[in-house]
C-alpha cells in the first residue's frame with residue numbers, strides 16, 4: 146500500500162499539502178524579493 | 188462589556204443601552220445553556236441540516252459584510268485613490284471587528300471549539316475547502332489586527348510601534364487582498380461539494396467567483412452604509428478631512444458598486460446559460476431567484492447608477508442598504524433557503540429563537556465595541572500628532 | 578496502522594516530506610484512480626430483503642450503541658421513514674411503489690463507504706480515511722465538530738450528537754472496520770437470514786450482481802446502484818424497482834467528490850502566486866503615475882517660475898535699456914550743451930583773442946575729451 150496512491154482523495158491530500166507549503170514559502174518570498182528588486186531605487 | 192457607559196449623551200440608561208443590555212443578558216444565559224446542554228438544547232439543527240443560522244448568517248454574511256476593510260485599503264493604498272484615505276480606518280475597524288466576531292461566533296457553532304486550531308497544529312485536512320477558509324480567516328484576522336493596531340497605538344502614545352506598522356502598510360494591504368480573495372471565494376466553494384443538495388439555480392461551478400465579486404460589492408456598500416450611520420451618531424468625532432472626503436467616498440464607491448453589480452448580474456446570467464437552468468425560472472424557486480436577481484442586484488445597480496449620475500449622495504446612501512440586504516439574502520438563500528431544497532418541508536430547517544438571539548447578541552457586541560473604539564481612538568479623525576500623509 | 582502513522586506524522590506526513598517521497602500515483606500519468614485493488618464491499622440485494630431488522634439489531638449490539646426506544650422485533654417502526662441518527666448506524670425502510678405492484682419493498686440504508694468519500698474530502702482535520710479494507714473510518718480524537726462532512730455527504734449519512742455538550746461526535750457506520758481487521762464479517766452481513774447482504778471483493782460483487790440481473794431480468798432492473806454514483810461506493814444495491822422510488826437519489830452524478838472542489842482548490846495557489854505580482858504592479862503603476870504627475874506639476878511650476886523670471890529679466894533689460902538711452906540722451910545733450918558752450922566759449926575766446934592778439938592757437942582741446950569720457 147505505501148508507495149502507491151490509490152484514491153483521488155489521497156492524491157489530493159498529499160499534493161495539496163505540498164502546495165500549501167509552497168504557498169507559505171511564496172508569501173514570505175514575495176516581499177523579500179520585492180525588497181531585493183527595489184532597494185537600489187532612488 | 189463595560190463600554191455601555193460610553194454614550195455620547197452621557198446617561199447610562201438610554202433606550203439604546205437598555206435594549207443592548209437586555210440582549211447581552213439573554214445572550215449570556217443562552218451561552219451557558221449552549222455549553223452545558225449542547226447544540227441540541229439551543230438550536231434546531233438536525234442530521235439533515237447540520238448548518239443553520241450561525242453558519243448562514245454569522246459566518247457567510249459576517250465575512251461578506253466585513254469585506255470593506257480589504258476593498259477600501261486596496262482602493263487607497265494599491266490603486267492609489269488617496270481620496271479614500273479617511274475611509275480606510277473605519278473600514279479596517281469594522282473589518283477587524285467583523286472577523287473577530289465571526290471567529291467568536293464559530294465557537295458557538297462547532298461541537299468542540301477548543302479544537303479549532305487542530306487543522307493547523309494537529310492534522311491538516313488539505314483537501315477541504317473549509318481548511319483553506321479557516322487558514323485564510325485566521326491569517327487575515329491577524330493582518331486586520333495589525334492594520335487596525337495603529338489606532339490604539341496612537342491612542343496609547345506608542346509612537347515607535349505605530350510607525351513600524353505604518354511602514355508595513357503596503358505589504359499588509361496586499362496580504363489582505365490575497366487572503367480575502369481566497370476565503371471570500373472559498374466560502375462559496377464550500378458548497379461545490381454538494382451539487383445534489385443546493386438548488387441548481389444557486390449551485391454553479393462559478394460559486395467561488397460569485398462570492399468573491401459580491402463580497403467586493405458588499406464591502407463597498409457596507410462602507411457607504413456604515414458611513415451613513417457614523418454621520419448620524421458620531422458626527423462630532425469626525426475631523427475636517429473625514430467630512431470633506433465623505434461625499435467623495437460615497438460617490439466613488441457608489442459608482443464602482445453600480446458597475447460591479449452590473450458585472451455580477453452578467454456572470455449570474457452566464458451561470459444560468461452554462462448549466463442550462465432557464466427552465467427552473469418558471470418554478471416557484473425561479474420566482475424567488477428572480478426576486479434576488481431583480482430586486483437585490485439589478486435594482487441597487489440601477490439606483491446606484493442614477494445616484495452617481497445625479498451626484499445624489501442621499502440616494503446612494505439609501506441604495507447601500509438595499510445592496511447590503513441583497514448580500515444577506517444571497518448568503519441565506521445559499522446556506523439555508525435553497526439548501527436541502529429536495530427535502531420535504533417537515534425536514535427543513537428554521538432557526539430556533541435562541542439561535543436568532545445569539546446572532547443578535549453577537550451583532551450587539553459588535554456595535555458596542557465599535558462605539559467604544561470610535562468614541563476613544565483616532566478612527567474618524569486623524570490623531571493630531573500623526574497628521575502626516577502616509 | 579494507517580491511522581497511527583497518519584497521526585504521528587502530522588503536517589510533515591501530510592506534506593509527504595517523510596513517508597511519501599517515494600509515493601506516486603497508482604495509475605501515474607493520467608491521474609486516474611481506481612481505488613484499492615481487491616478492496617471489499619457489500620452487495621445489498623433489495624429483492625431478497627424481508628425487513629426483519631436483524632441487521633439493525635446486530636449493528637446496535639456489535640457497535641455497543643444505546644438501546645433503541647422500540648425493540649428491534651417491533652416491525653411497526655417500519656411504518657414511518659427513518660434515517661440514520663446518532664444512535665443508529667443503519668435503518669431499514671419500507672417502500673410501496675406502483676411499479677412494484679404496491680408490494681412492500683425493504684431497503685437497508687447506511688454509510689455507502691464511497692470509493693472517493695465526500696466526507697473525507699470535506700473534513701478539515703482529515704478525520705476520515707478510506708482504508709484498503711473498504712471502510713471509511715472516522716477519528717473522533719481530532720474532530721472539531723464543524724459538521725461540514727454532513728453537508729458534503731451526498732447520501733446524508735453522517736449524524737451528530739447534538740445533545741452532548743462537551744464531547745459530541747460524528748456518528749456513522751464503520752463497516753465494522755475493527756471486525757474486518759480481525760477477519761470477521763460486518764455485524765449486519767453476518768446476521769442477515771436471507772442473504773440479502775453479501776460481503777466480498779467489490780469486483781466479485783459486481784459480477785455477482787450482473788449475473789443475478791442477467792439470470793432473472795424480470796425480477797431485477799438493469800442497474801447496480803453504487804457502481805458509479807459519485808465515483809462509486811463500496812456498498813452496491815440491486816433492486817426490482819427504480820432506485821429513485823426507493824429513497825436512493827439517481828441525480829448525484831458520476832463525479833467523485835474530491836473532483837468537485839479540485840478546481841476551486843487548484844485556483845488557490847495560482848491566486849497566491851499571481852495576486853501579489855498583479856497588485857504590486859498596480860501599486861507601482863499608480864505610484865509611478867503619481868510620481869509623473871508630481872514631476873509634471875513641479876516641472877510646470879518650475880517652468881512658470883522660469884518663464885516669469887525670464888519675463889522679469891526682459892523687463893529689466895528693457896528698463897535698463899531705456900534708462901541707458903535716457904541717460905545717453907541726457908549725456909549727449911549735456912555733451913552737446915557742453916560742446917556748444919565750449920564752442921561758444923571758444924568762439925568768444927577766439928573772437929576775444931582775435932580781437933586781442935589773433936596770433937595765439939586755442940589750448941583747451943585735450944581737456945574737453947576727458948570730460949566726455951567721465952560721464
Ligand code: SF4
Nearest residue numbers: 688689691695696730
Ligand atoms: S456515504 Fe457519506 S459518510 Fe459514507 S463514505 Fe460516503 S460520503 Fe462518507
Ligand code: SF4
Nearest residue numbers: 700720721723724726
Ligand atoms: S464534523 Fe468532524 S469529522 Fe466532520 S468535517 Fe468537521 S471535523 Fe471533520
